[in-house]
Amino acid sequence: MLKQLQIPSRRPIRIFLFVFGAILLLSAGIILVYPANASPLPSSKNSPQNEACLTCHNRPDFQRPMPSGETLSLTIDRTHFRDSAHSGISCTDCHTNISSFPHPALTAQNLRDVSLQFYTICQTCHADQYDQTLDSVHQKALAAGNTNAAICTDCHNPHTQPLLTDSDGSLLPETRSQIPQTCAQCHSAIYDQYEQSVHGAALTLENNLDVPTCIDCHGIHNIEDPTTASFRLKSPQLCATCHTDATIMDKYGISTSVLGTYVADFHGTTVTLFETQSPDQATNKPVCVTCHGIHNIKRVDDPVYGLEMKQNLLARCQTCHPDATSNFPDAWMSHFIPSPEHYPIVYYVTLFYKFFIPGILGPMAVFVVSDIVRRLIERRKGAKHA
Amino acid sequence: MSKTITKPKSAPEARKPVASRKAQAGQTKKDRYYQRFHWTQQIAHALLLSSFTLLGITGLPQKYPLSSWGQFLIGAFGGIETTRTIHHIAAVILMLLSIYHILDVGYKIFVRRVRLTMLPGVKDIKDALQSFSYNLGIAKKRPQMGRYTFEEKMEYWALVWGTAIMGITGFLMWNPIASTGLLPGEIIPAAKAAHGGEALLAVAAIILWHLYGVHIKRFNKSMFTGKLSENEMLHEHPLELADIKAGISERPVDPKTLRKRQIIYWPVAGILALIMLFGVYGFVRVEKTAITTLPLEEDSVPVYVPQTPTPPPTITPTQGSGAFLLASDTPIAYLPNGEEDGLTIAADSLDAGKLMLSKFTHQQPGQFAVSELAAVKD
Numbered sequence: 077m078l079k080q081l082q083i084p085s086r087r088p089i090r091i092f093l094f095v096f097g098a099i100l101l102l103s104a105g106i107i108l109v110y111p112a113n114a115s116p117l118p119s120s121k122n123s124p125q126n127e128a129c130l131t132c133h134n135r136p137d138f139q140r141p142m143p144s145g146e147t148l149s150l151t152i153d154r155t156h157f158r159d160s161a162h163s164g165i166s167c168t169d170c171h172t173n174i175s176s177f178p179h180p181a182l183t184a185q186n187l188r189d190v191s192l193q194f195y196t197i198c199q200t201c202h203a204d205q206y207d208q209t210l211d212s213v214h215q216k217a218l219a220a221g222n223t224n225a226a227i228c229t230d231c232h233n234p235h236t237q238p239l240l241t242d243s244d245g246s247l248l249p250e251t252r253s254q255i256p257q258t259c260a261q262c263h264s265a266i267y268d269q270y271e272q273s274v275h276g277a278a279l280t281l282e283n284n285l286d287v288p289t290c291i292d293c294h295g296i297h298n299i300e301d302p303t304t305a306s307f308r309l310k311s312p313q314l315c316a317t318c319h320t321d322a323t324i325m326d327k328y329g330i331s332t333s334v335l336g337t338y339v340a341d342f343h344g345t346t347v348t349l350f351e352t353q354s355p356d357q358a359t360n361k362p363v364c365v366t367c368h369g370i371h372n373i374k375r376v377d378d379p380v381y382g383l384e385m386k387q388n389l390l391a392r393c394q395t396c397h398p399d400a401t402s403n404f405p406d407a408w409m410s411h412f413i414p415s416p417e418h419y420p421i422v423y424y425v426t427l428f429y430k431f432f433i434p435g436i437l438g439p440m441a442v443f444v445v446s447d448i449v450r451r452l453i454e455r456r457k458g459a460k461h462a
Numbered sequence: 463m464s465k466t467i468t469k470p471k472s473a474p475e476a477r478k479p480v481a482s483r484k485a486q487a488g489q490t491k492k493d494r495y496y497q498r499f500h501w502t503q504q505i506a507h508a509l510l511l512s513s514f515t516l517l518g519i520t521g522l523p524q525k526y527p528l529s530s531w532g533q534f535l536i537g538a539f540g541g542i543e544t545t546r547t548i549h550h551i552a553a554v555i556l557m558l559l560s561i562y563h564i565l566d567v568g569y570k571i572f573v574r575r576v577r578l579t580m581l582p583g584v585k586d587i588k589d590a591l592q593s594f595s596y597n598l599g600i601a602k603k604r605p606q607m608g609r610y611t612f613e614e615k616m617e618y619w620a621l622v623w624g625t626a627i628m629g630i631t632g633f634l635m636w637n638p639i640a641s642t643g644l645l646p647g648e649i650i651p652a653a654k655a656a657h658g659g660e661a662l663l664a665v666a667a668i669i670l671w672h673l674y675g676v677h678i679k680r681f682n683k684s685m686f687t688g689k690l691s692e693n694e695m696l697h698e699h700p701l702e703l704a705d706i707k708a709g710i711s712e713r714p715v716d717p718k719t720l721r722k723r724q725i726i727y728w729p730v731a732g733i734l735a736l737i738m739l740f741g742v743y744g745f746v747r748v749e750k751t752a753i754t755t756l757p758l759e760e761d762s763v764p765v766y767v768p769q770t771p772t773p774p775p776t777i778t779p780t781q782g783s784g785a786f787l788l789a790s791d792t793p794i795a796y797l798p799n800g801e802e803d804g805l806t807i808a809a810d811s812l813d814a815g816k817l818m819l820s821k822f823t824h825q826q827p828g829q830f831a832v833s834e835l836a837a838v839k840d
Contacts, residue, residue: 224766265763341651345527349542352533359543360756396757399639399749406647407638414651421652429659436620437666443590444674446597451679453599 129167130154144186156236170197170234188223195227198234208297216301224262231258253279255289269371274378276371286324292317305358309351312338315364337411338364360396367392383410495689496706502566507685509559516552517628518665520545525658553632554742560625561738565731573723575713579609579702582619586612608701609711613675617667624664631657633745640749 130152132138138150157163171194173180184190199206209215209228217225228234240251256276260267270276270290278284293314294300300307316335318324325332338344346361367383368374374381383389389405397404414422499507520539523532524546539545570576588605589612595601610618634641634653641649676682684690695703705711715723 224768260769262766262768264769265767266765269763339528342654345524346542349527349533349536353537353541357541358756360753362757366757396752397639398753401639401643403642403645403647404639407642407650408647409651414655419648419651421646421648422655425652425655426659429656429663433659433663433666436663437670440667440671443594443597444670446594447674447679450597450599 125166125168126157130157140182142182142184142186142190146187148182148187148190152235159238160234160236161239162234162237169200170194172197191227191229192223195229198228202228205297212295212297212299213301214299226262230261249285252285252289253283255291256280259290266371273369273371273373274375275373286318286327288318304356306355308358308363309347309355311363311365312344312347313351331411333413334411337409337413341408343408362396366395494692496692496695496703497688498684498690499688501688504685504688506559506563509555513552513555513559514664514668517549517556518661518668520549520552521661522665524549525661550636550746553628554746556625557629557742557745558739560629561735561742564738565735568731568734569727573720573727574715577711577713580615580618582612582615586615606700607698608705609699611698613671617671617675620664620667624660627660628657628664631660636745637749637751639751 133150133152134154136151139147140150142148168174182190184193196206206228214226218227240247242248256267256270256279267276271280275287278287279289293311294302312335319330319334320332320336322332335344339348343361346359347363350357350359350361365373367389374383376382376384381388383392386402386405389408389410390400390402393400393405393408409419409422412418414420414426416423519535523529523535524542526532527536527542536542536545539548571578589607592601592603592605593612596604631653634645634649635657638650641653676685682690682694684694690698692703702711
């Protein structure tokens with residue numbers, strides 16, 4: 077075996093090809109697994125050309141009126157730009173239409189037009205992220221004519237954007253805690269709800285990074301439409317990402333069987349089956365957010381809104397079961413696994429059948445087997461089944 | 463053994479030997495045939511067979527919805543909602559069949575006063591033990607049994623018990639709001655547990671006991687032909703055969719008495735039937751359990767609510783404090799810390815211009831809540 081594996085030393089060309097192929101494979105592998113970052117642009121740090129631009133553009137009150145009546149600020153703060161992720165690239169790498177002074181005439185009619193004219197340049201270096209945005213709900217809204225829809229520069233100010241990731245490509249902690257405020261620029265009403273929720277409060281008041289920010293449920297660049305049937309059907313899995321993870325939940329004493337107990341009940345069974353069998357078909361059976369809220373999720377022991385209080389739970393039940401009365405909420409076992417303490421009737425019924433089923437089937441099986449054996453013996457003997 | 467899930471005989475002529483074609487062809491008396499099941503019983507059995515099977519194959523996947531076979535079956539029926547509908551339809555068929563059976567048995571008991579051959583007794587326990595001993599080689603002889611063997615009685619009463627449990631627990635799950643109006647809410651998941659456990663028991667028992675007893679051990683065709691041969695009768699139901707031969711298997715009623723009893727029974731049965739049918743109607747229609755539209759789970763806030771002031775993309779506050787120059791609440795310039803003091807606002811060039819002082823605890827524009835904007839200077 078060993079002999080066969082040895083590279084024949086007589087053929088140096090083969091060795092070369094082998095080594096070359098190995099290097100090629102390895103480099104392809106590295107390229108494939110390397111985190112998606114901006115592809116490098118050849119540019120020198122603090123390029124003198126940038127300084128030329130900043131001679132004018134560092135002026136704090138540098139601005140010009142737009143045809144729409146708005147005022148376009150043209151100030152670029154040198155300090156902030158130097159601290160940004162883009163400090164190493166030159167102004168004209170993005171502002172490709174500008175090569176001299178005076179600059180070409182601005183064709184944009186209003187402030188929004190300026191951003192809309194420029195943002196596609198981001199794909200030059202950030203092709204992966206840009207391509208992801210093409211599938212996003214923002215891009216769809218933009219394509220449908222809604223110019224308010226977020227584009228690259230709305231979340232990432234190109235002149236100030238600091239590095240968001242470490243060398244491994246994972247988000248820096250301070251970046252993570254700021255995400256909701258970025259989204260809040262356009263979704264401030266939702267942010268206000270989030271800020272009051274159990275997750276948002278933990279993030280903003282305690283800087284707790286275990287809680288989800290916007291992107292943990294909605295994704296980053298390929299943010300999909302959260303109002304579709306398919307998003308709703310798979311939303312329990314989103315919650316379950318953290319809520320079935322004991323390493324996070326144990327810290328807060330939260331049960332990790334919330335998904336299992338949900339799926340085991342009528343509602344969860346239906347939703348799970350819809351999700352696997354007809355993911356685009358809507359079902360009106362509740363998902364996590366139907367009872368717990370979406371951005372305004374409260375602790376279950378919240379003194380005002382907590383679902384632990386029967387009247388709060390009943391009110392939730394009644395959104396779908398309008399005729400439900402005070403006993404009805406107990407038909408849902410509140411994510412408990414039946415035990416002698418919680419839902420004892422269910423526990424003892426299940427226990428009864430654990431013994432009753434084998435208690436009936438066991439003797440039946442013994443009798444059937446004895447009957448088979450007897451018949452086989454008699455057949456061999458040629459005797460009659462008396 | 464033959465089907466146990468049938469009712470005692472109904473037609474008076476049922477147990478008389480039937481002259482089969484073979485018998486007419488001059489064969490021995492071994493080939494004489496005896497009527498075992500009336501045609502109404504055969505139809506009832508066919509309905510039971512179909513509804514039970516449907517209930518089983520639409521019900522068990524609901525007990526194991528995450529299994530691959532369960533999902534396959536649910537998909538084959540057209541999804542979980544359709545599977546549930548089929549299950550409900552089959553349940554109604556079984557309920558109607560049960561009502562028919564109750565009235566039929568009532569007629570036999572109160573009008574014809576037949577022998578109650580399906581009632582279990584001490585003899586059945588003895589027969590079961592003797593059969594088992596025989597199988598083990600201890601007893602020399604198999605027990606001699608009557609019209610219904612202990613195996614058949616066991617299956618019949620298991621079916622009665624099972625149908626009752628399934629009916630009650632099924633009602634609770636089908637009508638949770640009506641049920642929890644009287645009972646604790648916990649009864650619903652308890653009913654689900656019992657319904658699932660009982661289902662498993664019923665299907666397993668049918669496969670183990672019924673399938674072995676009448677199909678594998680020896681294919682007993684009497685439920686489909688309605689007849690058993692004398693040879694089979696001698697082997698399986700010798701005591702019944704003896705009774706038939708002795709002419710005591712029947713209890714003939716004279717037409718006058720029969721008529722008198724019928725006059726009493728039919729109105730009573732009619733009222734009972736109405737009550738039970740009304741019960742089935744209630745089963746299906748008593749409550750509207752849930753809304754049929756999608757539940758309202760919107761945040762009840764509009765999605766697009768830009769912050770005011772909207773931070774422009776060119777200005778860049780980081781940590782520290784600074785000021786926004788506002789024109790009609792739109793920031794048009796950012797002044798780093800300290801510089802705002804030296805700024806003069808040309809009142810003629812900026813309509814309603816004002817200066818907004820800000821403390822920035824975050825690194826990017828827009829990353830401050832409105833509450834963080836410290837002061838507004840005119």
